[in-house]
Amino acid sequence: MTGYLAPEGFETDLKTELGLMGIEILSQHGRLMLCKGEAQDVVFAQDTWLNVEILPYTSISHAAELLKARARRWSHFSLNNHRRAELILDKVPRAKIKRYDFLEEIPKTPIGVFSLLSDAEIIISPETTCPLPFGEIHFNEDKVNPPSRAYLKLWELFTLYGYKPAPGMKTIDVGSCPGGWTWVLQTVGTNVVSVDKAPLAPKIAALPNIEFKQESAFGLRPQHVGKLDWFFSDIICYPDKLLELVNRWRESGLVDNFACTIKFQQPTDFETMFKFKAIPNSRVVHLSCNKHEVTWIHTKEPIK
Ligand SMILES: C[S@@+](CC[C@H](N)C(=O)[O-])C[C@H]1O[C@@H](n2cnc3c(N)ncnc32)[C@H](O)[C@@H]1O
Incomplete structure (x- = not known):
């Protein structure tokens, strides 16, 4: 049992x-x-x-x-x-x-x-x-530096699940405003392309190794960004739209690894969630700090 x-x-x-x-x-x-x-x-x-x-x-x-x-x-x-x-x-x-x-x-x-x-x-x-x-994981939270509590999702993914980009890697963070994820990616030493229709919090925009693009993630072409080690998304959109977006980036062959929040409306879109899960070398998890959303991880190397 x-x-x-x-x-x-x-x-x-x-x-x-x-x-x-x-x-x-x-x-x-x-x-x-x-x-x-x-x-x-x-x-x-x-x-x-x-x-x-x-x-x-x-x-x-x-x-x-x-x-x-x-x-x-x-x-x-x-x-x-x-x-x-x-x-x-x-x-x-x-x-x-x-x-x-x-x-x-x-x-x-x-x-x-x-x-x-x-x-x-x-x-x-x-x-x-x-x-x-x-x-469940509970953190000693940083109440000073991150501009939103969304940073806890990446803290959990990196600390408990062990999926983490290495220093010097190139990452993209789409749907990044106000900048919690971009802040985490910058603190672990990656070079971040940060994309949102809305601006980043000024204190995050002022950090080194962050290139901010104020535009829609759906209009962005992978070829214009180039080779990426990790693609991160916390964008608010329907799950099937996110699937279209990540498929475009996967098909470009320019991205090795992905970590994306799949955000649900009511009722939960299980059909699309199972499509994400079926992508080879993928995992879908409900993080401690995920609300009505789950996190899809896809890595170049098979997931253990
Ligand atoms: C939950 S917030 C992201 C929080 C962020 N991860 C953080 O750590 O602070 C979702 C973001 O998705 C952005 N968004 C929605 N549609 C978008 C689009 N088409 N292109 C880029 N960003 C978009 C919103 O502007 C919003 O800032």
């Missing part, structure tokens, strides 16, 4: 996606869906719980023994009997919940997660796909 944990407020999207993928939901507990079969790559799962068991337990110590026999670090996802669950957690090594710095190393040891269904039944997963509790 596998558990898929929806990001807060996205239970319906997770259920729809599971249905479209033919994954049978056995039971729902808040935003946790327990499903039949091996884990699959599900976008609206913030975290995926592997090898889930539902076991009887007779006491706090008994539950702690069940956990210790299965994994080295534990987190508690609260469903019921919260106080009792916290007493169980006190008896086992717990996964640290902390704020991370940008590019700080993330612990690699897998973490287990448990929830109490009642005072007699416990849900246990000895390993989750994300090395952080509940698939």
